[in-house]
Amino acid sequence: xxxxxxxxxxxxxxxxxxxxxxxxxxxxxxVVGAYKNCLKSVDKGIDENDIQAAxxxxxxxxxxxxxxxxxxxxxxxPLGFFPRPVTRIENACCTGSDxxxxxxxxxxxxxxxxxxxxxxxxxxxxxxxxxVVGQISRVQHLWWHPRGSSAPQGFGALATAHxxxxxxxxxxxAMVAVKNHHNGSLNPHSYxxxxxxxxxxxxxxxxxxxxxxxxxxxxTDGAAAVILTREDRAKExxxxxxxxxxxxxxxxxxxxxxxxxxxxxxxxVAAAKEAYGMALIGPQDVDLAELHDCFTSTELITWEDLGxxxxxxxxxxxxxxGPMLDGEKPCNTSGGLKAKGHPIGATGVAQIxxxxxxxxxxxxxxxxxxxxxxxxxxxxxxxxxxxxxxxxREPR
Amino acid sequence: MATGIVGFGAYIPKYRxxxxxxxxxxxxxxxGVAEKSVADADEDTITMAVEAGQxxxxxxxxxxxxxxxxxxxxxxxxxIHNSMAAIIAQVLKIPASASLADFxxxxxxxxxxxxxxxxxxxxxxxxxxxxxxxDSLLARPGDPLEHSLGVGSAAFILGKEDxxxxxxxxxxxxxxxxxxxxxxxxxxxxEYNDPRLDRAFGYPRSITMAANGxxxxxxxxxSEFNQVVLHQPDGQLPLVAAKEIGVAPQxxxxxxxxxxxxxxxxxxxxxxxxxxxxxxxxxxRILIVSYGSGAGSDAxxxxxxxxxxxxxxxxxxxxxxxxxxEYVDYIKYGKLTGILRAEAMPDPxxxxxxxxxxxxxxxxxxxxHASRCRKCGSLNFPKRHYCIDCxxxxxxxxxxxxxxxxxxxxxxxxxxxxxxxxxxxVCTARMDGTESERGGKISAMMTDTKxxxxxxxxxxxxxFRRCGQELGLVKYGYKFxxxxxxxx
Numbered sequence: 001x002x003x004x005x006x007x008x009x010x011x012x013x014x015x016x017x018x019x020x021x022x023x024x025x026x027x028x029x030x031v032v033g034a035y036k037n038c039l040k041s042v043d044k045g046i047d048e049n050d051i052q053a054a055x056x057x058x059x060x061x062x063x064x065x066x067x068x069x070x071x072x073x074x075x076x077x078p079l080g081f082f083p084r085p086v087t088r089i090e091n092a093c094c095t096g097s098d099x100x101x102x103x104x105x106x107x108x109x110x111x112x113x114x115x116x117x118x119x120x121x122x123x124x125x126x127x128x129x130x131x132v133v134g135q136i137s138r139v140q141h142l143w144w145h146p147r148g149s150s151a152p153q154g155f156g157a158l159a160t161a162h163x164x165x166x167x168x169x170x171x172x173x174a175m176v177a178v179k180n181h182h183n184g185s186l187n188p189h190s191y192x193x194x195x196x197x198x199x200x201x202x203x204x205x206x207x208x209x210x211x212x213x214x215x216x217x218x219x220t221d222g223a224a225a226v227i228l229t230r231e232d233r234a235k236e237x238x239x240x241x242x243x244x245x246x247x248x249x250x251x252x253x254x255x256x257x258x259x260x261x262x263x264x265x266x267x268x269v270a271a272a273k274e275a276y277g278m279a280l281i282g283p284q285d286v287d288l289a290e291l292h293d294c295f296t297s298t299e300l301i302t303w304e305d306l307g308x309x310x311x312x313x314x315x316x317x318x319x320x321x322g323p324m325l326d327g328e329k330p331c332n333t334s335g336g337l338k339a340k341g342h343p344i345g346a347t348g349v350a351q352i353x354x355x356x357x358x359x360x361x362x363x364x365x366x367x368x369x370x371x372x373x374x375x376x377x378x379x380x381x382x383x384x385x386x387x388x389x390x391x392x393r394e395p396r
Numbered sequence: 397m398a399t400g401i402v403g404f405g406a407y408i409p410k411y412r413x414x415x416x417x418x419x420x421x422x423x424x425x426x427x428g429v430a431e432k433s434v435a436d437a438d439e440d441t442i443t444m445a446v447e448a449g450q451x452x453x454x455x456x457x458x459x460x461x462x463x464x465x466x467x468x469x470x471x472x473x474x475x476i477h478n479s480m481a482a483i484i485a486q487v488l489k490i491p492a493s494a495s496l497a498d499f500x501x502x503x504x505x506x507x508x509x510x511x512x513x514x515x516x517x518x519x520x521x522x523x524x525x526x527x528x529x530x531d532s533l534l535a536r537p538g539d540p541l542e543h544s545l546g547v548g549s550a551a552f553i554l555g556k557e558d559x560x561x562x563x564x565x566x567x568x569x570x571x572x573x574x575x576x577x578x579x580x581x582x583x584x585x586x587e588y589n590d591p592r593l594d595r596a597f598g599y600p601r602s603i604t605m606a607a608n609g610x611x612x613x614x615x616x617x618x619s620e621f622n623q624v625v626l627h628q629p630d631g632q633l634p635l636v637a638a639k640e641i642g643v644a645p646q647x648x649x650x651x652x653x654x655x656x657x658x659x660x661x662x663x664x665x666x667x668x669x670x671x672x673x674x675x676x677x678x679x680x681r682i683l684i685v686s687y688g689s690g691a692g693s694d695a696x697x698x699x700x701x702x703x704x705x706x707x708x709x710x711x712x713x714x715x716x717x718x719x720x721x722e723y724v725d726y727i728k729y730g731k732l733t734g735i736l737r738a739e740a741m742p743d744p745x746x747x748x749x750x751x752x753x754x755x756x757x758x759x760x761x762x763x764x765h766a767s768r769c770r771k772c773g774s775l776n777f778p779k780r781h782y783c784i785d786c787x788x789x790x791x792x793x794x795x796x797x798x799x800x801x802x803x804x805x806x807x808x809x810x811x812x813x814x815x816x817x818x819x820x821x822v823c824t825a826r827m828d829g830t831e832s833e834r835g836g837k838i839s840a841m842m843t844d845t846k847x848x849x850x851x852x853x854x855x856x857x858x859x860f861r862r863c864g865q866e867l868g869l870v871k872y873g874y875k876f877x878x879x880x881x882x883x884x
Binding site for chain 1: 754782
C-alpha cells in the first residue's frame, strides 16, 4: 500500500486523435497530433514552455516502426521538446496509465510542477497477426512455438473457466460487444462507429473458443496526451480540472499455469484495493469506468474483480443492464477497447480523455449525467500487470 | 550365464494410410502391404526411439539408471552430424557415463548394434545395454516405394541375468548389391525398381546366405526354428526368402508385420522380433535375419527361456500398437510427412520492410523531398512537424541538394549485416546552400570511394544505389560519392 495517500496532482488538459488503421500517419505524426489536441483542450491556454518534463508510453519495440529502439527522443524529437527530460515507459497494456502514474509521482514529489504524458502506439505498420498480441509465446508456456499462442488464446482460458464455474454464457460476452459498439457509435474519437447486433456477434467466426471475432478488440494505431500539474496550480489552466484521487498497480506471475485462479484477475483485485484505499472510496462510489475490454470476457470478469457486482454474477449484471450507458454504473462509455480501438501505449491515456469529457459534462450524446468520480483500468499480459487510476471532479 | 534379451518393447505411431488411398493419388501398390504406418507431424526418428525406450523400461521393469550402454540404429536420423543416442539417452535418463553409439549406413544397422551390444556384455565391461532400431522413411511422391516405406521403432535390453531369450550365435553375409539408397542432403529414399533383379541378386540371396551360414555354424536345421523374423521390405518378400531358407510360412505369422505397417527400416526386424517374443514359448527357437541394401544380412538365433512378465496394466505388447490405429487420406498424409508444405506466413517482421512506413516515406527516401522552414530557412530532412532549429511549423517543400561537403567520416571494418563487404566508409555532410545549426546535414554510407581518398571538407554527391535486401525486397536509397572533377 502506498505510503503517501495524497498525490496533490490535477489533470488540466487531455486530447487524443481518433484511433484506427492510420496508414497515412507515422508514429511521429500521431505523437504530434495528440499533443496538439491536448494543448487545445487546456481551457485557459498553456505556454508550452511551462511543460518541464514528459513521459512517453509506447509498448512495442522499435522494429515495428522501422526504428532500432524508442527512447524519450520518440517524444522530444517530433515535438521539438529537447533538451527537456523524457522517460519512455513500457508495461504491456498498462503502459499508458503507468506513464500517467509515474508522471504524477514526479509532480507529487515536487520535482516538477507541470508535465506532459503522451501514449502512442503504431501497431498497423505490420500485419495484425505479426503484432505483439498475435505472437505471445514464452509468456504462456516453455515449449510453445513462437507463433503458437496469442492474446485471444490466453484470455479465452479464463472465459471457459468462468462459463464452467458460474454458468456464464457466450451470449453474456456478446452483450458486452453490443454495448461497447453502441457507445462507440456516439463517440467521435472511436474507431468503430457502427452498432452490432447480438446475432451478428454470436455468429462471428471463432478466433479462440469461446471468443469470436467480435469478442476481440481490433489492432489499431493511435495516440493520446494529458497534461498534469500541481493541484494548487490547476486553476491557472482551467476552472474544471480533474483531480488524481488514487492509483494502484499490481502484478501476477507470467506463466498462466502458475496463476492462483483462472476465474478472476488477482492483480485487478489488488490494484483496485490500492487505488480505492488511496482515493478513500469504494466501488459503490464509482460513477463510471473505462475498463480494459481487450476481450469481452475480460470486461465481464473485471466488473466482478473491481467489486461492481458479486463474484460470478457478471452475466446477471449485464442482463439487468448494470454496465449499460443508462445503467447503474456505465462501463466503457467511450466504446472501450472493442469499438474505440486499442493502440496499446495510448489506451490508458485515452481512457483519461474519456473521463475528462464525462466529468466535465462535455461528452455529448454519451454523457453520463452527474458523474463526479471516474475509474480507469488496464490489464497487461494475461492479467500479469494491472493498473487502476481514479479521478474526481472535485479535490479528494 | 548366457547373454540375451532381458526386456523389449516397440512403438508404432497410430496413423495408417491404406494402399487404396495412395493408389487414389498415383495408382500402384506394394506386394502384401494393405496399409502402412505414418508418423504424426511432431514425431520423428528420435521421438519414436524415446517412446520405444520408455515402453521397454515399463515392460521390463528395469531402471534406466542400470543401463551401461545405448546403441541407436537408424538410416533417418535428423542429423548427419549430431548424436541421436546422446539426445535419447538424456531424455530416457540413461546415465551420462553410459557408452553410447550411433549406428547407420543401412537398415541392418539395428542387428549390427545388437551384435555389438551382445559382444560388449559378453566382455563383461557392461552388464545391461539397450539397443534401439528406429526409422521414419519417406519415398518420393508417386514412387512405387511410397506404398511400402513406413515408420516405427523398437528397443531391446540385453544382459546376462534372468534372460527372456538366449543369444545362441550369429553369422553375417556382406552384399554390396544396391536396391535402395539415400545420399547426403536427399530427403527421399530412392530405389532401383527392378523386382526380378532384386529377387535374383538382392534381398532373398542375402537373407539365404546369412541364414544358411548361421545354421551351418550352429549345427541347427531349418525345421528346428519355431519362429522366424526377417526384415520386411513388403509383405511378400519375407515369404519368398522363407521358402528359400526352408522354413514354413507359419513361422513368420507373428513377425511379418509389413502387411499392416509397411517397412520400418531399422525398426522392421526389431518390431517383428518383439512381436514374436510377445508370443514366444519357453524352449522355442527363433531365427532372425536382417537386411540392408548395399550392406547384406546379419542372422542370429535365439532360444526362448521365459516370457516377458505380463504386467497387464502398464505393458504394451506389439498387438496393442497394431490395433491402435487411425486412418488418414493422402492429403493428410502429405501434410504429416511434409511432402505437402506451405511456407510459414506471415513473413517474419523485418524492421525495414514495414510496408505502410515505406509507403509514407518514399517521397523523401527515394524522392529526396525536403522541407525548408519558412521562419528560419533550416533544411529539415526527413519531414517533421516542428522545425529542428526553431520549432516553426510552416515549411516549403524543396528538393534536397545533391551535393555537400564532408563534416566527418569514418570507415566501418566490422559490418552488422552481411554480406556487405567491408570496409564501408560512412560520412556526414553539410549540404550545399545550407547554414542552420541542425538542419541541412545528411548522413549516409559512401560508395565508389576509397578510404584513403577521404578527408574532411571534400565535396560529395548523393547517388541512387542499392542499400541492401530483406525478405527478397531490395532496399533502394542514396549513398555519397566523392565528387571527382573531370580533368580538362
